[in-house]
Amino acid sequence: xxxxxxxxxxxxxxxxxxxNKERGNFSTGIFYCYNKANYNIVKEKYNIxxxxxxxxxxxxxxxxxxxxxxxxxxxxxxEETSHPFWVGDxxxxxxxxxxxxxxxxxxxxxxxxxxxxxxIIPALLDEFEYEHGPCEDVETxxxxxxxxxxxxxxxFALWIVNIKTMNVYVARQGxxxxxxxxxxxxxxxxxxxxxxxxxxxxxxYEGLTELDGFVYNSPFLTL
Numbered sequence: 001x002x003x004x005x006x007x008x009x010x011x012x013x014x015x016x017x018x019x020n021k022e023r024g025n026f027s028t029g030i031f032y033c034y035n036k037a038n039y040n041i042v043k044e045k046y047n048i049x050x051x052x053x054x055x056x057x058x059x060x061x062x063x064x065x066x067x068x069x070x071x072x073x074x075x076x077x078x079e080e081t082s083h084p085f086w087v088g089d090x091x092x093x094x095x096x097x098x099x100x101x102x103x104x105x106x107x108x109x110x111x112x113x114x115x116x117x118x119x120i121i122p123a124l125l126d127e128f129e130y131e132h133g134p135c136e137d138v139e140t141x142x143x144x145x146x147x148x149x150x151x152x153x154x155x156f157a158l159w160i161v162n163i164k165t166m167n168v169y170v171a172r173q174g175x176x177x178x179x180x181x182x183x184x185x186x187x188x189x190x191x192x193x194x195x196x197x198x199x200x201x202x203x204x205y206e207g208l209t210e211l212d213g214f215v216y217n218s219p220f221l222t223l
Contacts, residue, residue, distance in 0.1 A: 002083070002095040003067040003186035004157055004177070006170070008205045012183055013063040014050060019187045021047060023095070024069030029083040030055070031064040031091060036166035041084065041091070045077045062168065062205060064159050066093035085119040088126035089135075089164040094118035095186055096155035096175040104151060121158065124148045135162065145169055146200060146214045155218065157186060157195070159203065168203040169211075170195065174218035182207040 003020030007013040017028065028048040032055060033039035042053060047067075055063070066083040084093040098104075101117040109123050125148050135141035141162060149156070155174030161167070170177070170184060178185055178192035182205065185192065195201070198216040201208040 001069050004065065004093050004095050004159055004184070005067075005186065006062070006064045006159060006168075006182075006184040006203060008062055008182040010055060010057040010061065010063060013065065016183065016185045016187075016189075017048065017065055017067070019189070020065070020067045020185060023186055024067040027068040027077055027082045029066045029068065029093060031084055031093070031161060032056070033062050033161075033166060034058065035060045039161075039163065039166070041086070043079050043082050060205070062203075064093065064161070064168065066095070081114065081116050081119075083118060084161075085114070085116070085122050087119075087122040088129070089162050090122035090125040090129075091161040091163060092118065092122045092125070092158055094121055094156055094158040095177075096157060096173075098152055098156065099154035100152070121148065121152070121156075121160075124151065125160070135165070138165070138167065141165060141167060142169075142200065142211055145171075146212060149173075149200070150214050150216075153217070159184075170201045170203045170208060171199065171214070173197055173216040179208055184208070 001023050003023035005016035005020050028044045030042040084091045098117040104120050105112045157172040157175035157177040160169040172195050177195040178188045180192045200211045
């Protein structure tokens with residue numbers, strides 16, 4: 001069980017990071033960007049030390065985070081097996097369990113060798129973009145994401161970034177995810193509403209905007 005969270009305010013983001021520690025403290029991964037341009041990724045073993053890791057606090061930033069709980073015992077921490085995962089132009093953080101991870105590798109990306117199921121998502125986005133053509137506009141980008149996440153079986157709550165366009169997307173199937181204004185969290189806070197299943201959202205400084213629906217089949221009520 002992991003946790004994802006997002007905010008347009010660093011203080012709120014730190015609060016969400018602390019709240020989501022109960023869902024995973026194996027590692028912390030953070031993506032932040034400024035005005036859809038400059039971006040950075042931070043990955044830390046266990047919990048991030050806010051006194052040592054300096055993240056800029058300035059209006060115009062978006063902060064996206066992930067607290068990881070490993071899906072297998074005895075695994076050592078390293079950056080390659082920690083969220084967020086990055087392939088081509090796509091960066092993804094994911095909470096949930098993909099039940100068809102091995103089947104997706106066999107059918108689409110036989111050379112994929114990352115043992116974490118979440119890592120297949122940006123790899124598929126990159127593969128399908130190569131197969132269907134580059135995402136040169138938002139409509140094509142959205143269709144590529146919808147095509148990809150409809151291939152996923154199991155549960156997911158995820159945020160997706162395309163670093164070429166700097167567009168950010170959010171979607172869920174089965175796994176919990178809640179929002180209030182521009183704050184998003186796997187842990188439900190006071191006044192938070194549930195992010196709807198089967199809807200792809202754009203996430204921006206103003207919050208969530210509904211884009212399109214996708215076919216979903218959650219095997220569980222929540223995870």
